[in-house]
Amino acid sequence: MTYRGPQRVRIEDKPMPEIQHPQDAIVRVTRACICGSDLHLYNGNVPDTRVGETFGHEFIGVVEDLGSEVTNLKVGDQVIVPFNIACGKCTFCKQELYGNCHESNPQATAVGGIFGYSHIAGGYNGGQAEYVRVPYANVGPVVIPDWMHPDDAVMLTDVVPTGYQAAEMGGIQKGDTVAIFGAGPIGIMAAKCAWLFGAGRVIVFDQEDYRLEFAQRYAQCETYNFRSLKDPVLFMKKTTDSLGADVCIDAVGAEAAGDVLQTITGRKTLMQAGSATALQWAINSAKKGGIVSVVGVYGPTGNLVPIGNAVNKGLTIRGNQASVKRLLPRLIEHVKNGVIDPKAMITHRIPLEEVADAYRIFSDKLDGCIKTVLIPPSAKV
Amino acid sequence: MENKDKDYSHIKGWGIDADPKNDPTYPMRKRGNDDHTGYNWDRPTQQTETIEVLHSVERPNVTAVFGTSKPPKGLSGMIRRYAFQFGEGQFSHWLPLIVADRVDAIEGIVEDLKSGHIPNIFAEKGYKAQWKYNRTGVITKVAVATAVTTAVVLAFRRKCKD
Ligand SMILES: NC(=O)c1ccc[n+]([C@@H]2O[C@H](COP(=O)([O-])OP(=O)(O)OC[C@H]3O[C@@H](n4cnc5c(N)ncnc54)[C@H](O)[C@@H]3O)[C@@H](O)[C@H]2O)c1
Ligand SMILES: [Zn+2]
Ligand SMILES: [Zn+2]
Numbered sequence: 001m002t003y004r005g006p007q008r009v010r011i012e013d014k015p016m017p018e019i020q021h022p023q024d025a026i027v028r029v030t031r032a033c034i035c036g037s038d039l040h041l042y043n044g045n046v047p048d049t050r051v052g053e054t055f056g057h058e059f060i061g062v063v064e065d066l067g068s069e070v071t072n073l074k075v076g077d078q079v080i081v082p083f084n085i086a087c088g089k090c091t092f093c094k095q096e097l098y099g100n101c102h103e104s105n106p107q108a109t110a111v112g113g114i115f116g117y118s119h120i121a122g123g124y125n126g127g128q129a130e131y132v133r134v135p136y137a138n139v140g141p142v143v144i145p146d147w148m149h150p151d152d153a154v155m156l157t158d159v160v161p162t163g164y165q166a167a168e169m170g171g172i173q174k175g176d177t178v179a180i181f182g183a184g185p186i187g188i189m190a191a192k193c194a195w196l197f198g199a200g201r202v203i204v205f206d207q208e209d210y211r212l213e214f215a216q217r218y219a220q221c222e223t224y225n226f227r228s229l230k231d232p233v234l235f236m237k238k239t240t241d242s243l244g245a246d247v248c249i250d251a252v253g254a255e256a257a258g259d260v261l262q263t264i265t266g267r268k269t270l271m272q273a274g275s276a277t278a279l280q281w282a283i284n285s286a287k288k289g290g291i292v293s294v295v296g297v298y299g300p301t302g303n304l305v306p307i308g309n310a311v312n313k314g315l316t317i318r319g320n321q322a323s324v325k326r327l328l329p330r331l332i333e334h335v336k337n338g339v340i341d342p343k344a345m346i347t348h349r350i351p352l353e354e355v356a357d358a359y360r361i362f363s364d365k366l367d368g369c370i371k372t373v374l375i376p377p378s379a380k381v
Numbered sequence: 382m383e384n385k386d387k388d389y390s391h392i393k394g395w396g397i398d399a400d401p402k403n404d405p406t407y408p409m410r411k412r413g414n415d416d417h418t419g420y421n422w423d424r425p426t427q428q429t430e431t432i433e434v435l436h437s438v439e440r441p442n443v444t445a446v447f448g449t450s451k452p453p454k455g456l457s458g459m460i461r462r463y464a465f466q467f468g469e470g471q472f473s474h475w476l477p478l479i480v481a482d483r484v485d486a487i488e489g490i491v492e493d494l495k496s497g498h499i500p501n502i503f504a505e506k507g508y509k510a511q512w513k514y515n516r517t518g519v520i521t522k523v524a525v526a527t528a529v530t531t532a533v534v535l536a537f538r539r540k541c542k543d
Contacts, residue, residue, distance in 0.1 A: 004486065004489050004500065004505055005485075005487075005489060005490075007506050007507075008500075008502060008505040008506055009505060009507075010500075010501075010504070010505045020428055020429070020431075020446075020449065021426065021428040021445075021446050022426055023425065023426070023446075024446075044482060044483075044486075047475045047479050047482065048461065048464075048478045048482065050450070050451040050453075050457075050482070051457075051485045051486055051488070051489035052450070052451045052489070053450045053451055054450065069426065085446070087425050089422055089424065089425055090422050094416075094422075095408075095411040095412060095413070095416070096411050097411075100408075102420075102440075102444070103424065103425055103444045103445040103446065104444055104446055104447075105447070106434055106435070106436035106437065106440070106442075106444045106447045107435060107436060107437055107465075108437055108469055109439045109469060110469065113444075113446070113447075113448070119435075119448070119450075119451075122444075122447055122448045123434075123448030123449065123450050123451065124447075124448030124450060125448065125450040135428075135446040136425070165407065168398075168403065168406055169406060169407060169408070171403055171405070171406045172399075172403070173401065173404065174396060174399050193398075195392045195394065195395050195396075196394050196395070196396070196397055196398040196399075197396070197398050197399050197400075197403065198395065198396040198398075200387060220391065220392055270479065291404075299475075300475055301472065318406070318407075318408065320407075320408050323407070323408075326407075330398075334394065337394075338393065339393055339394035340394075356504055356505050356507040356509075356510075357507045357509055357510035358507070358510075359507055360507025360508070360510040361507070361510050361514065363507075364511060364514075364515060364518075366510060366511065366514035366515055
């Protein structure tokens with residue numbers, strides 16, 4: 001697929017990707033998902049998203065070709081490709097901050113390279129394609145275990161690790177009340193994972209009833225439609241003895257609805273880097289001394305957030321891109337033992353050729369869509 | 382505070398990753414004292430620059446690998462080059478980039494037309510799916526757009542008559 005401008009994508013033939021670095025691999029894509037993060041690009045909200053770029057940071061596939069320095073993979077391997085591009089050598093990779101590699105994104109220092117995520121994240125073509133170039137192939141890709149279903153594998157490239165890390169960064173202690181804003185794939189997975197860390201109560205907010213129903217079934221959590229609550233923050237206070245949640249998770253990011261001022265300044269006029277409604281609610285719903293974990297993605301310019309409240313309440317705020325490779329061993333174990341069932345979240349499988357419709361369905365939350373997988377014609381599985 | 386009265390046995394895996402030491406947690410858990418030596422790690426092999434790569438002024442070089450999807454070109458490319466003179470904290474960096482993105486979209490249409498391809502914007506926007514799954518939404522949108530246009534035209538006409 002290629003991007004043509006805000007909310008315009010189409011299929012185009014492009015030259016086959018080539019090895020450009022001795023640690024590159026070329027992967028034939030067998031599954032690629034559309035993610036909430038792609039919507040920020042699709043809507044034209046991420047600066048330096050160039051016409052003709054191919055999106056897609058959640059994909060698995062088969063190794064077709066390898067550069068001379070790649071020793072960990074062989075041609076024919078089926079691989080999970082983490083969405084972060086990481087060198088494994090810089091001081092950040094050494095601390096397992098694989099989302100913050102300093103040798104994969106020339107255009108911005110805040111974030112490491114990400115497949116198919118504009119020039120703010122390195123200018124790489126992504127995996128919503130038939131073939132893709134995978135740099136640092138010794139570091140990122142993990143061979144898919146024989147027993148694993150490809151639909152589970154593709155969910156391990158981002159959704160499962162991000163949901164898990166959202167809960168992990170919350171520093172959840174046994175019995176904690178955890179409030180999660182957003183019942184997209186990430187919020188739902190964060191809710192599921194909050195229990196693994198021993199949460200006592202897990203509460204999820206969204207405005208889409210079908211997503212809340214899914215979350216309740218999938219993650220056995222409490223769910224509320226914020227449209228039916230006048231003030232979700234007040235609601236959180238009332239349901240926690242007026243104290244607030246121990247841990248709040250922002251799993252919405254820049255496309256947040258629910259606050260007119262935020263929507264106008266953040267989404268309609270781009271005066272801030274996306275609408276920060278969920279983050280605002282997370283900060284205001286947290287207990288004093290509590291933790292706010294942010295995995296929702298925002299642009300680089302700046303946002304209106306109640307930082308004064310965060311200071312006065314003594315909050316700890318943590319955030320990052322998920323460090324996928326770091327978490328894969330534990331998460332593969334969880335999938336094997338049936339603790340996490342990632343593929344149950346996939347509601348739509350759409351041929352890559354119909355990518356424009358697929359984006360519209362995911363973006364407008366049509367047809368009960370939770371998670372969409374694109375299948376390229378060359379997938380052969 | 383652990384709530385001992387509650388039974389979580391219906392939740393598969395409850396508490397299996399609980400760890401009192403999980404706080405402070407990622408991202409700072411692995412922070413060592415050996416990372417104060419600056420930018421002097423053993424860098425990976427440098428990818429050859431076969432295209433123009435703009436790099437942030439907040440770093441001294443182009444990273445060892447980089448993407449080559451779309452080098453800057455045309456008017457949008459000139460604006461991008463301008464933007465990359467400024468630091469990442471500056472609006473003078475990001476705002477021109479957004480402008481460049483919009484110019485790029487127009488350049489894309491011009492390029493399409495030049496190559497004899499009329500872009501099917503209806504299809505590119507996925508309106509077929511919207512028509513299939515959200516017909517009332519589409520009809521409302523069209524109705525609102527028509528009403529607004531009619532109102533503007535009428536107001537304009539009246540003004541002309543005055
Ligand atoms: N940090 C990371 O590594 C990482 C990785 C993947 C995704 N993300 C980000 O996580 C976020 C969620 O991703 P997703 O795939 O689940 O996206 P999604 O768009 O499918 O889900 C977002 C949900 O939030 C809901 N929502 C909107 N406003 C809200 C509000 N004010 N309060 C509560 N809910 C609200 C929407 O209705 C939607 O269901 C995105 O910002 C995405 O970019 C981050
Ligand atoms: Zn993603
Ligand atoms: Zn690195």
